Amino acid sequence: MKKIDVTEAIFASKHAQGLTWEAIADAVGMSDVWTTSACLGMNSCPEDVAEKLVSFLNLPEGAKSVLMEYPTKTWQETIPQDPLIYRLYEIVGVYGPTLKEVIQEKFGDGIMSAIDFSMKVEKEENPKGDRVILTLNGKFLPYASW
Missing domain, CATH: 1.10.260.40 (lambda repressor-like DNA-binding domains)
Known part of the structure; x- marks a missing residue:
């Protein structure tokens, strides 16, 4: 199996x-x-x-x-065609450099962990159209110097 x-x-x-x-x-x-x-x-x-x-x-x-079993975390490297997944891909493409700048300005030179990490999806009802709230919560990992 x-x-x-x-x-x-x-x-x-x-x-x-x-x-x-x-x-x-x-x-x-x-x-x-x-x-x-x-x-x-x-x-x-x-x-x-x-x-x-x-x-x-x-x-x-x-x-x-x-x-x-431990997974091999791979995905298609082409631009996704599913509209919801594409929009997330687009968000990272458009706002990725901005997020990198803001995170590094606030925390220093490093990354957000995807290992020590949690994520939440919530729904906010809104008369102008319901809202999707994504919360990404990852530990900051500073780059080491040696």
Whole structure:
């Protein structure tokens, strides 16, 4: 069984049971963003979380060990075609240099960790159109001199 097989089984179970990512995350005691990422194969699950996912979603034998495998985090290097993903790509393209300047001005020469990191997606209702609120929370990692 490969990661793609487990991901497909997760989507099938999610659809068949009418579940949301939030409901799955609540069942395993993790955030909805992290749980979704793990289900898509981009994060490895601790054993207890993998067990809970397998049980809650009635996943096939072998899924637990696959969920626990360390992922190779790769993605298409071409410009994404999906409109939502493209907009995020566009935001980083347009505002990436600005964010780099502002972060380094406030913190110094370094980067924001994507390892010691959390992310939240929230909805804000607004009469002019509902708003998407993305919170990216990463530890600052200064570059070392030696």
